[in-house]
Amino acid sequence: MTPQDAASTNETKRGTSNGPGNSFDKNNYRLAYEVQKNLISLTRTEDRGVKHARFFVLRNSICPAILVETGFITHTTEGPQLAQSTYQDKIVSGISAGISSYAKIMRPQETSKSHR
Numbered sequence: 293m294t295p296q297d298a299a300s301t302n303e304t305k306r307g308t309s310n311g312p313g314n315s316f317d318k319n320n321y322r323l324a325y326e327v328q329k330n331l332i333s334l335t336r337t338e339d340r341g342v343k344h345a346r347f348f349v350l351r352n353s354i355c356p357a358i359l360v361e362t363g364f365i366t367h368t369t370e371g372p373q374l375a376q377s378t379y380q381d382k383i384v385s386g387i388s389a390g391i392s393s394y395a396k397i398m399r400p401q402e403t404s405k406s407h408r
Contacts, residue, residue, distance in 0.1 A: 303366050303368050316357070317344075320356050322397065323356050323394045324342040326391070326393040327358060327360060329393075330387070331360070335383060335386060337363060340361075345359060347359055362374065362383050
């Protein structure tokens with residue numbers, strides 16, 4: 293996973309998106325969906341969706357991988373938010389919750405045993 297902030301010449305562009313893209317596509321999409329769902333829930337930013345991508349950083353991964361775009365640093369409201377530690381904490385919590393949700397879905401028997 294590679295978190296990053298996007299830039300745009302259009303300062304009204306804002307939101308979060310995820311891009312899965314390697315030989316684990318089915319798992320990538322599920323991971324991206326769970327992270328996106330949790331990020332949107334916690335940050336309340338615009339949902340730009342899960343997009344298919346074959347970026348170099350993802351292409352040769354030996355496990356499920358996604359690229360998380362946490363917002364636009366050029367947006368008039370979102371840019372300053374991205375610099376705030378409270379907003380960064382929401383981003384971290386959203387990504388973490390998404391990974392946890394993904395892990396529970398992918399290994400339901402293992403995760404249920406650890407809660408007994």
